[in-house]
Amino acid sequence: MTYLKPTYYFDFENDSIQNIISEFKTDRLSDKMKVIGLYTKVRDNWKYDPYNISFLESNYRSSYIAKKQTGNCVEKSIILIACLRALNFPARLHLGKVKNHLAVEKLTEKFSSNELTPHGMVNVYLNNKWLKMSPVFNKSLCEKFNVEPLDFDGENNSFLQQYNTKGTRFMEYIDDYGHFEDVPIDFMKTNLKAHYPHIFDTNESITEFKL
Template sequence: MEYLESSYFFDFESDAIQELIAEFKDDSLSKKEIAMGMYTKVRDHWKYDPYSISLSKENFRASAIAKNPSGNCVEKSIVLIACLRALGIPARLHLGKVKNHIAAERLIEKFGSNELTPHGMVNVHLNNKWLKMSPAFNKSLCEKFKVEPLEFDGENNSFLQQYNSEGSLFMEYTDDYGHFTDVPLDFMKRNIKEHYPHIFDTDENITEFKL
């Protein structure tokens, strides 16, 4: 299946990814248990950081992201997909657009909008069905903003925190770009530049911008 293959981006043969999955190479674990454990590890091992945008191809490799202390939603999804594929579980990248309603001031200051795009999550294939899961928001961040962390039970979709614990609207999906076998970097570049043109230099050769 194509969703089990390695690629330039999902380079799961790398030492960095093999180290991440080592504890899950256990024949006593079911694929459901592996997916749940791997999801939680990626969710909480990297702090969520939406304020750093890089369009350099090298920075979207799972092995490179794995060495960073933080990552945005797409980056964390790439790592999780690489880990799942390495463990024999089909997985693919799913992209969309979301609107953030809590702690939106800094987003508006940096991006000129409280919409984040492309927002990344993971589709995982378990028990003959595709499930959605989002490893973006680490547990400590959720606690800070009084939002229940997303848990994945291996049986149901887990990708949207619509409200925080006080009942305030937290986030909503406003567009769905569908799923991809590999990282669609050209699409992502066009999408980011279309939505946030003011943060890019007019020179098209500029491919990286740190906020």
């Protein structure tokens, strides 16, 4: 299956990815428990950071991201997809646009909007069906904003935290760009420039920046 193959971005044969999945290479765990374990590990071991943007293709390789301590939604999804494929679970990247309704001051300051795009999540094929999951917001971040961590049970979609623990609106999906076999770097570049033209100068050679 196409969604099992290593690619330039999902380079799961690299030692950095193999080290992440080593604890799941066992017959003592069911397929469901392996996927749940991987999801939770990626969700919490890389802190969410939406403010580091790169156009360098090499920075979106799973082996590169795995060596960092933080990642944005697309980067964390890439790590999880690489790990899933490495354990023979078909997986693919899914992109969309979301609106954040909590703690939007910094987002609005940096992006001039509380909309984030492209927002990444993961599709995994488990027990004969495709499931959506989003390993983006680490547990400690969720606790800070009074939001229940987004858990994955291996049976149902788990990609949207609509409200915090007080019932206040948190996340809202406002567009869906579909799923991709590999990381669509050109689409991502075009999408970013279209939605956030103010953060780009006239120098088209810009490749990476911290907002």
